[in-house]
Amino acid sequence: GQNIDQPTEMTATEGAIVQINCTYQTSGFNGLFWYQQHAGEAPTFLSYNVLDGLEEKGRFSSFLSRSKGYSYLLLKELQMKDSASYLCAVRDGDYKLSFGAGTTVTVRA
C-alpha cells in the first residue's frame, strides 16, 4: 500500500515561518498536492508539484524531491488565519490519490 507520513501537530508564532515535511513511499508517482483544511470546512487546494524543485505562491511555497520521496510546505509570515490542518497527498502510478493524516498547525499571537 501507499505510505505518506507528516507530523501530527506544529505550533508557531504569528509572523514566523513554519515548514511541514511530508515523506512518501508509493507505487509510482504522478504528482504531489498540498491542501489546507480549516476546522469544519472543505479541504482547499494549495499547491501541486510534479517536478523537483520549489513552487512559490505568495506566502506559501512547496518543494519536491522525487529521488528522496520528500516534500515540504513552507508557510511564511504566519497569520492567525493560517491555523488549519495541512494535508499532503500523492498521486501514484495508477493516478490514484492517497492522503497523509494531516498536520495541524496552530498559530499563536
Next chain:
Amino acid sequence: ETGVTQTPRHLVMGMTNKKSLKCEQHLGHNAMYWYKQSAKKPLELMFVYNFKEQTENNSVPSRFSPECPNSSHLFLHLHTLQPEDSALYLCASSSSTGAGANVLTFGAGSRLTVL
C-alpha cells in the same frame, strides 16, 4: 451556487436507520468522489464515478451504497451502519480521472454520528 455542496452538514442516525447523503457540483466536472475522514487518520477514498459510471470501489462495505444519476449529483445511501462508521464524509469533484486528472474540489462534508 458554485462549488461543491453537501447536505446535510450534520446527521445523527441509529444503527437501524436508512439515510442518504447528497452532493452536488456546479463546476462542470465529470468525475465525483466520496471520501471518509476520521479523526487523526488519512482521508480514505470510498468511491469514484467518471461520467456517471463507477470506476472505483475501495472495498467499501455494502451498507454504503453510492448512486450517481448524472455528472452533477452524487448520493451515498446509508443503512444498518455501525458506530465505527461515524466520521466526516467528504464529496469531491474533478474534471477527469486517470492521466488527465487534476485538482479535486471538495465539499465541506457531512458529519455523521451513528448511535
